[in-house]
Amino acid sequence: MTAALRQVSDRQDFSPEEDASAQPLLEHLRRIARTSRCKSYVDLFGACAALSGNRHVASQAAAEVLMRCLAQALGRRPVLYREGESETSFDENWLLALGRSLKDEDTTSATFLLHSRVPKQFRRNLVFLLRNVVDNFPQT
Secondary structure, three states: OOOOOOOOOOOOOOOOOOOOOHHHHHHHHHHHHHHHOOOOOOOHHHHHHOOOOOHHHHHHHHHHHHHHHHHHHHOOOOOOOOOOOOOOOHHHHHHHHHHHHHHOOOHHHHHHHHHHHOOHHHHHHHHHHHHHHHHHOOOO
């Protein structure tokens, strides 16, 4: 059996410093992840059904549910840094790239990003939550 060799690079394809609109969203998601890490387990499927009809409440709930269920969708705990950190993790870059592709309606990139890390049964719910967060996030 042959195995493909993977090149490891220090280069990041996406940096929030290059995209000023991504930094506030990243800080928001980091804050939500930090405040909700001590809360009880929530299932990704049940959480999506429980979101409110009120736009502001639904947006806040979607961000919290997204950060609480991201580990379930990725199959492992994502690496998220504290608020204010200048560096970004691979997981943060991936999440921001997926959010940007959803907001820009770049389905090719979104499909690639989803298929690269998220099992099929979680893709729809993850897209629903992230699209809700990105579309309703106040832009500066």
